[in-house]
Amino acid sequence: MIEKYKNLIEEKGVSLYEIGVSGVAFRADDALLAIELIKEAGGVIYGGDVINFTDNKPDMGHDNWSCDERDFLTVSSKYITSYREANGEGFLYQLVSTLD
Numbered sequence: 001m002i003e004k005y006k007n008l009i010e011e012k013g014v015s016l017y018e019i020g021v022s023g024v025a026f027r028a029d030d031a032l033l034a035i036e037l038i039k040e041a042g043g044v045i046y047g048g049d050v051i052n053f054t055d056n057k058p059d060m061g062h063d064n065w066s067c068d069e070r071d072f073l074t075v076s077s078k079y080i081t082s083y084r085e086a087n088g089e090g091f092l093y094q095l096v097s098t099l100d
Helices: 003-011 029-041 072-087
Strands: 047-056 057-066 091-097
Touching: 003 029, 029 047, 029 072, 029 091, 047 072, 057 072, 072 091
Parallel strands: none
Antiparallel strands: 047 057, 047 091
16 A cells, blocks of 8 residues: 555655755645555554645745644544635645655
């Protein structure tokens, strides 16, 4: 299952290198899929960051969320879904997980 997550990173992940952050972030739908893949692979998500994404360039935002091992799937999915509904599609979501 970890291979599916790695493939998602390679195919859909947006590098955050240009803003001085290691790792990748995902558009909302891909982030929701990543959450499922991390769970399937036995990983845990501890939270994440919202990244502004305008003109195809990432810019660190100020919003984030945290969760624990018991409820990471529900908390992370609800946060991303609610954030997108309230603020639109112009954002990326960087997940902080045990697989990164």
